[in-house]
Amino acid sequence: MAYADQYIEKLRKSGLRPTKQRIKICEVLFDAEKTFHFTIKELVKIIENQANIKVSLATVYNTVHAFIKKGYLKEIPLNASQSYYDTNVSHHHHFFDVEENRLIDIHQDDVDEVNIKRTIPGKKIRSVEVIAKIVSDNQSQK
C-alpha cells in the first residue's frame, strides 16, 4: 500500500475523510497503470473481486460524485440507462463502439481543434467533446 498517502491526499482535497472503504475505491480507480472507463456496477464488481472489504453502493456513488466534483473523475453521457465514468480527466474525445458498448479514448492531439463558428450571447464555452460512434467495418463486398 505504497500509494495510500496519495489517496489520502486526494480524499482530503475532496473533503472526504480517508476511510478504508474510500481508500479501496481509490486503489481501484487510481492504481491502474492505464486509465479506464466504468459504470458504477462494474466498479462495485471490481472492488468485490479484489478486496476483502465490503463497500455499499451508497458509498461508491457518494465517493465517485465527490471525485467528479473535484475533477478526479469525469462522467460521460452515452445513453439514458446508465452513466459511464472515466478515470482519464485530461481533455480528450471518444469512440463509442455501439455494438460492444465500449468507450475508447481519442487523444486531444488526434483531433484537430473543433472550431465552432457560432456563439450564444451571454454564454461562453466550458468544454467541447466529440463522440464518434463506430461499428464493425464489414467490407464483405468487392
Place this chain on the structure above:
Amino acid sequence: MAYADQYIEKLRKSGLRPTKQRIKICEVLFDAEKTFHFTIKELVKIIENQANIKVSLATVYNTVHAFIKKGYLKEIPLNASQSYYDTNVSHHHHFFDVEENRLIDIHQDDVDEVNIKRTIPGKKIRSVEVIAKIVSDNQSQK
C-alpha cells in the same frame, strides 16, 4: 388536419398502423415550423395540453422508439437521468446550456469538419457529434 396523410405515411413506413394516438404524436413532433428538443415527459405534457385525446406513456415511448429506429427522430445523450430527443435529424451538433438544461442546435456548417486522425481496426465511423457545454459568461471583471 391537412398533414394527416404525411403522418400516416411516416407511420406506415415505420411499420406502425396510423391510430389516432400516433397521429397526435406526429402532429406534435412534425407539425412545428421549427425542430425542437424534448424529453418524454415534456412530450406527454405537450400532447395533454393541446389534445382532447389521452395517450399512455407506453404508447409514447413505443412510438418515439419506432421513429428513432426509422431515423425520424434522434436521441441525444446528455445525462444519465433522462433521455433527450431531437426532431432535427440532420447531421448537426449541440450547445448544452448546463445551467438552464437546454439544448441548442449548431448547424453542421457552423463547425469545421471534425478530423479524427486515428482509426480502430475493423471498425468504421458511423457518426461524429460535438457537444459544447456552455455557461453564463460573467465577465464582471475589467
Place this chain on the structure above:
DNA sequence: ATAATACATTATATTTATTCTAAACTGTTG
C-alpha cells in the same frame, strides 16, 4: 488515552425513467 463530536457506512426505502404484461380495443383485409 478517553470522551465528545462530526462525519461515514450501511441496509433499506424511495424516487423516477423506462420497459413489460395482459386484457380490452381498433384498424385492416377480404
Place this chain on the structure above:
DNA sequence: CAACAGTTTAGAATAAATATAATGTATTAT
C-alpha cells in the same frame, strides 16, 4: 361485417440513482 393482427392502456416490474436514519469510525478536545 367478420376475423385477425396489431394497439392501447393501466398497472406492475425493473433498475439506476438518491435519500434516510441507525450504527459505526475518524478526529478533536480534554
